[in-house]
Amino acid sequence: MSVIFILISISILVAIIFLAAFFWSVKSGQYEDTVSPGVRILFEERKSEEKQPASQAEEQDTDQTKN
Amino acid sequence: MVYDILKENDLCDYYELEQSPGINLNNRDFADRFSYLDNAEIQEKLLDFTDGRMSRVRLFLPAIHCSSCIWLLENLYKLKDGIRQSRVNFSKKQVLIEFLNESISLREVVETLASLGYEPHISLEENDQKKKPSPNRTLFLKIGVAAFCFGNIMLLSFPEYFGFDGGWDDEYRRFFSWLNVFLSLPIVFYCSTDYFLSAYKGIKHRYINIDVPIAIGIVTLFVRSLVEVVFDFGPGYFDSLGGLLFFLLTGKWFQAKSYESLSFDRDYKSYFPLAIHRKEEGEMKPVPVANLQIGDEIMVRNQEIIPADSILVSGEANIDYSFVTGEAVPVLKKAGDKIYAGGRQVGPSIDLIVKKKVSQSYLTQLWNQDGGKVATEQDQHSMINQISKYFTILVLAISAIAAAYWAWEDSSRVLNAFTAVLIVACPCALTLATPFTLSAVLGVFGKHHFYLKNTAGVELMAGISQLIFDKTGTITYAGKGKISFEGAPLNPAEKLWVNAIVKNSTHPLSRKVADYLETDVKLPLLAQFEEVPGKGLIAQVEGREIRMGSAALVSAENAGSRGVQFSSVHLSIDGFYRGCFVIQNQYRDGLKSLINRLKSTFKLALVSGDNNAEAQNLQAYFPENTPLVFNQNPDKKRTYVMLRQEEGEKVAMLGDGLNDAVALQAADFGIAVTDDISAFTPACDAILDSSQLHRLDEFFAFSQTARKIIISAFAISFCYNIVGISFAVSGLLTPVIAAILMPLSSISVVAFATLSVKVLAWRKGF
Numbered sequence: 009m010s011v012i013f014i015l016i017s018i019s020i021l022v023a024i025i026f027l028a029a030f031f032w033s034v035k036s037g038q039y040e041d042t043v044s045p046g047v048r049i050l051f052e053e054r055k056s057e058e059k060q061p062a063s064q065a066e067e068q069d070t071d072q073t074k075n
Numbered sequence: 076m077v078y079d080i081l082k083e084n085d086l087c088d089y090y091e092l093e094q095s096p097g098i099n100l101n102n103r104d105f106a107d108r109f110s111y112l113d114n115a116e117i118q119e120k121l122l123d124f125t126d127g128r129m130s131r132v133r134l135f136l137p138a139i140h141c142s143s144c145i146w147l148l149e150n151l152y153k154l155k156d157g158i159r160q161s162r163v164n165f166s167k168k169q170v171l172i173e174f175l176n177e178s179i180s181l182r183e184v185v186e187t188l189a190s191l192g193y194e195p196h197i198s199l200e201e202n203d204q205k206k207k208p209s210p211n212r213t214l215f216l217k218i219g220v221a222a223f224c225f226g227n228i229m230l231l232s233f234p235e236y237f238g239f240d241g242g243w244d245d246e247y248r249r250f251f252s253w254l255n256v257f258l259s260l261p262i263v264f265y266c267s268t269d270y271f272l273s274a275y276k277g278i279k280h281r282y283i284n285i286d287v288p289i290a291i292g293i294v295t296l297f298v299r300s301l302v303e304v305v306f307d308f309g310p311g312y313f314d315s316l317g318g319l320l321f322f323l324l325t326g327k328w329f330q331a332k333s334y335e336s337l338s339f340d341r342d343y344k345s346y347f348p349l350a351i352h353r354k355e356e357g358e359m360k361p362v363p364v365a366n367l368q369i370g371d372e373i374m375v376r377n378q379e380i381i382p383a384d385s386i387l388v389s390g391e392a393n394i395d396y397s398f399v400t401g402e403a404v405p406v407l408k409k410a411g412d413k414i415y416a417g418g419r420q421v422g423p424s425i426d427l428i429v430k431k432k433v434s435q436s437y438l439t440q441l442w443n444q445d446g447g448k449v450a451t452e453q454d455q456h457s458m459i460n461q462i463s464k465y466f467t468i469l470v471l472a473i474s475a476i477a478a479a480y481w482a483w484e485d486s487s488r489v490l491n492a493f494t495a496v497l498i499v500a501c502p503c504a505l506t507l508a509t510p511f512t513l514s515a516v517l518g519v520f521g522k523h524h525f526y527l528k529n530t531a532g533v534e535l536m537a538g539i540s541q542l543i544f545d546k547t548g549t550i551t552y553a554g555k556g557k558i559s560f561e562g563a564p565l566n567p568a569e570k571l572w573v574n575a576i577v578k579n580s581t582h583p584l585s586r587k588v589a590d591y592l593e594t595d596v597k598l599p600l601l602a603q604f605e606e607v608p609g610k611g612l613i614a615q616v617e618g619r620e621i622r623m624g625s626a627a628l629v630s631a632e633n634a635g636s637r638g639v640q641f642s643s644v645h646l647s648i649d650g651f652y653r654g655c656f657v658i659q660n661q662y663r664d665g666l667k668s669l670i671n672r673l674k675s676t677f678k679l680a681l682v683s684g685d686n687n688a689e690a691q692n693l694q695a696y697f698p699e700n701t702p703l704v705f706n707q708n709p710d711k712k713r714t715y716v717m718l719r720q721e722e723g724e725k726v727a728m729l730g731d732g733l734n735d736a737v738a739l740q741a742a743d744f745g746i747a748v749t750d751d752i753s754a755f756t757p758a759c760d761a762i763l764d765s766s767q768l769h770r771l772d773e774f775f776a777f778s779q780t781a782r783k784i785i786i787s788a789f790a791i792s793f794c795y796n797i798v799g800i801s802f803a804v805s806g807l808l809t810p811v812i813a814a815i816l817m818p819l820s821s822i823s824v825v826a827f828a829t830l831s832v833k834v835l836a837w838r839k840g841f
Contacts, residue, residue, distance in 0.1 A: 012247065013250065016231075016250075016254070020227060020254070023223060023226075023227060024223075026223075027219060027220070027223045030219045031216060031219065034212055034215045034216055034219070035212070039211065039212070039215055040164060040166075040167075041164040041165055041166050041167065042166065043165035043166050044145050044163050044164060044165035044166075047142040047145050047146075047165070048145065048149070050142075051145075051146050051149070
């Protein structure tokens with residue numbers, strides 16, 4: 009039955025790791041702005057689309073060269 | 076749905092992508108507008124970080140409004156060499172830009188942004204603020220810790236809940252209890268610190284705030300549970316303790332809800348320029364405004380604001396004081412005249428000699444007279460703190476009576492009953508009622524473009540008894556005015572001449588006349604044109620001499636009394652008086668019905684910085700005995716507000732400009748009315764989009780509803796308290812009952828508060 013001691017210790021340890029992760033996320037400012045990261049991820053995706061040789065992507069490439 | 080958004084974004088991107096190469100970043104001429112950014116001292120204050128090679132700056136861009144703004148701003152590095160990286164914070168409308176000093180200067184970065192249509196608002200005052208991390212951070216951490224401890228304690232208490240008495244090994248029970256003790260330590264010594272501090276402060280100032288019973292509850296919970304575990308009486312109430320803090324802190328988070336991108340604390344400094352051109356060894360150099368010394372010679376260009384009280388050295392100046400006084404028409408100043416800070420020069424550059432330091436100027440002093448409302452004072456007036464005194468005394472009395480009863484009946488249960496009452500009466504649900512109701516109301520108001528500074532604002536609104544309006548820009552359309560021509564109607568040729576003349580002037584009245592006369596026909600050329608500052612225009616068109624402007628310039632005798640009451644532009648052709656353009660204020664749509672609805676509930680008044688030209692028109696809008704006060708400078712407006720307050724009124728002031736700022740601060744509730752909420756508004760308690768002004772009465776009525784919802788929520792939580800206390804006085808409060816009662820009461824109160832706000836808002840048409 010002493011396995012419960014070990015299991016509980018491990019479970020609390022895991023929970024503490026998550027708590028630490030939460031601390032890190034707050035301290036690194038992830039809760040400062042909750043809007044732009046959600047939008048940003050969409051742009052990131054679109055950039056990778058550009059690399060695909062689709063007709064749409066080519067259009068964008070020409071725009072890029074104008075830049 | 077997602078596809079739609081994506082598609083929309085894509086379209087936006089294409090649009091921007093097409094457009095941005097088209098904007099030649101150098102062809103927009105900002106002249107010297109941002110030249111002060113080359114000043115090392117200003118740079119040092121603005122930059123977040125610099126190592127001489129690479130710098131980082133955080134700029135506030137009020138124009139950020141959609142997702143393609145983020146896209147464009149984060150792709151700045153493609154548009155301009157030297158910009159390494161840019162990162163947008165959408166909710167704060169900020170962008171963090173990293174750039175290389177050798178290839179681009181701070182000034183160029185700002186000019187690039189401005190040419191794209193994102194002109195940063197730069198002010199040293201706000202710069203200090205935005206660097207600080209939001210105060211929410213600590214709160215988030217505390218909520219996280221409380222949730223962690225609460226969750227784990229709950230899990231470890233499960234065997235207790237299910238009463239595994241038989242097979243439940245004593246060894247494990249002790250182990251679990253001690254784990255709970257350790258898990259509760261961060262709750263008491265980290266998460267609860269705010270409550271202890273606030274309770275201590277309250278008692279020090281001899282008043283009992285709601286944090287006092289909370290602090291008592293926390294301490295009793297912890298000490299009693301600790302004693303139970305140490306002496307092996309029972310498992311203690313650690314789960315309730317964890318839940319209590321978790322719910323309380325969540326409530327605090329809701330209470331702290333506000334609009335990050337809006338600023339409610341701007342003072343005159345945000346309006347003032349950062350730097351001004353000062354004569355140094357015969358050369359004009361930008362210096363930070365704060366460094367100005369008495370006797371310095373400064374140059375103020377067209378549309379710049381005069382930063383300090385000074386004396387005009389030479390020539391004539393045309394100062395627009397609308398910022399300070401609300402008067403729309405610029406004032407003419409001659410060499411040797413004193414010019415107060417806050418005026419805006421209209422016309423060519425002027426030279427001034429500084430007479431007072433920025434910090435001692437008239438406007439600054441006016442501002443500093445009033446230290447602003449003290450936060451604690453607001454706190455004391457909130458409903459929860461008003462009842463907390465009686466609540467605390469009542470709870471202490473009940474626990475004392477229970478203790479006395481058991482001392483007589485069964486002395487072994489004295490402490491048990493005494494502490495149980497304190498524990499169960501800990502006003503968790505009670506404290507949650509207010510923040511959750513108010514933050515829901517805040518959300519409802521925000522949806523209808525009425526932005527409150529904080530949740531306490533709703534309670535302040537509910538207590539208002541008098542409304543004071545400012546005139547220009549608040550109840551009239553800013554910049555729009557009804558224009559009419561008095562005198563024999565102008566023939567088409569005359570209209571063309573006049574239009575040709577006013578098109579050459581930038582004076583606000585000229586612009587209005589030009590808008591009024593708008594014609595598509597090609598305008599005749601002017602043979603001669605002269606703008607007499609503060610007086611008007613003299614021009615030669617098609618062989619005729621036309622004079623426009625003040626009665627003095629045109630020809631006073633003929634002007635007679637016409638149009639004296641209003642802002643007016645007189646007109647004469649070849650020396651003959653033709654008549655005058657009369658510019659009347661145009662009142663906002665729905666103003667009349669709004670006033671009609673308001674007058675039964677509130678005392679009304681109007682204070683205006685303008686002259687009494689509009690008095691007759693206004694009387695048609697306001698009920699008969701409404702005081703209408705004119706020619707009020709900012710200080711007089713404030714005095715007016717304070718006099719009403721001395722009469723015992725709770726005053727809400729509605730204003731729009733810096734000239735109302737001090738009055739807005741002095742009022743119990745200051746509302747800034749604005750056409751564009753991202754534009755700059757004076758310090759206030761709430762910002763109202765002018766298009767929603769006609770709903771003002773509904774907003775006030777709903778704040779009353781909110782008050783009723785809070786009272787009902789209080790009633791519900793009292794019911795729970797009565798149930799809990801009846802368990803406690805009879806000495807039957809087991810940890811399980813406490814652990815059920817506490818979250819149950821909290822959650823039901825929160826649900827009641829939020830749902831009833833939603834339902835009532837919907838029923839009232841919000």
